[in-house]
Amino acid sequence: DGGITQSPKYLFRKEGQNVTLSCEQNLNHDAMYWYRQDPGQGLRLIYYSQIVNDFQKGDIAEGYSVSREKKESFPLTVTSAQKNPTAFYLCASSPSGMTAAFFGQGTRLTVV
Amino acid sequence: QQQVKQSPQSLIVQKGGISIINCAYENTAFDYFPWYQQFPGKGPALLIAIRPDVSEKKEGRFTISFNKSAKQFSLHIMDSQPGDSATYFCAANYGGATNKLIFGTGTLLAVQP
Numbered sequence: 001d002g003g004i005t006q007s008p009k010y011l012f013r014k015e016g017q018n019v020t021l022s023c024e025q026n027l028n029h030d031a032m033y034w035y036r037q038d039p040g041q042g043l044r045l046i047y048y049s050q051i052v053n054d055f056q057k058g059d060i061a062e063g064y065s066v067s068r069e070k071k072e073s074f075p076l077t078v079t080s081a082q083k084n085p086t087a088f089y090l091c092a093s094s095p096s097g098m099t100a101a102f103f104g105q106g107t108r109l110t111v112v
Numbered sequence: 113q114q115q116v117k118q119s120p121q122s123l124i125v126q127k128g129g130i131s132i133i134n135c136a137y138e139n140t141a142f143d144y145f146p147w148y149q150q151f152p153g154k155g156p157a158l159l160i161a162i163r164p165d166v167s168e169k170k171e172g173r174f175t176i177s178f179n180k181s182a183k184q185f186s187l188h189i190m191d192s193q194p195g196d197s198a199t200y201f202c203a204a205n206y207g208g209a210t211n212k213l214i215f216g217t218g219t220l221l222a223v224q225p
Contacts (some may be wrong), residue, residue: 004155006155008192033212040121040217040218040219041217042201042215042216042217043156043201043213043215044215045212045213048212058212061175077175078191082204090155090156097186099144099205099211099212099213100212100213101146101158102158103148103155103156105153105155105156106154106155106157108153111114
């Protein structure tokens, strides 16, 4: 089956720890995106990548980092510098020339 | 300038009725307007989309109406069903080199049987 796989589905982190969220796609899409979803705020763009080995900051990149070493993978690291990391994180991908057309099932991160 | 304003925040419709969700934008650089449907605990799914050179697009029970001069677009769900109960997001694509989506804040739709 083609699609976007995010793992894990639920993640708990202690304050002060970094954590990495996985996103893998087998759709052969060039572009990949990370969004954060909070209640009542819609989806906000964290980082995006249009080609391998290149990525750009979105609207709320502070406290996050990404890498794009392979076309199919776009992991997101939530660092200890992110002051309010508890949220629902969504990865998306799209073919070249389009925008976030396909979303994964999300990872719910909770800081304990 | 890059905001997309969505209303209402929540909506209750009777089965068989018409659900209408509205969005407004300011930036004329937006070049693509998709709607997403999201069920609890799931990722959004692309429902229907329109480009600004078209005034209406219909796919089954879902219709987008687009008013370029008023900078408004809306989603109409005809013959609403309980299975349509979900959160709906409008979005606008900021094209060019950036090519990124700006999302509305979402509308929680409940269709009562």
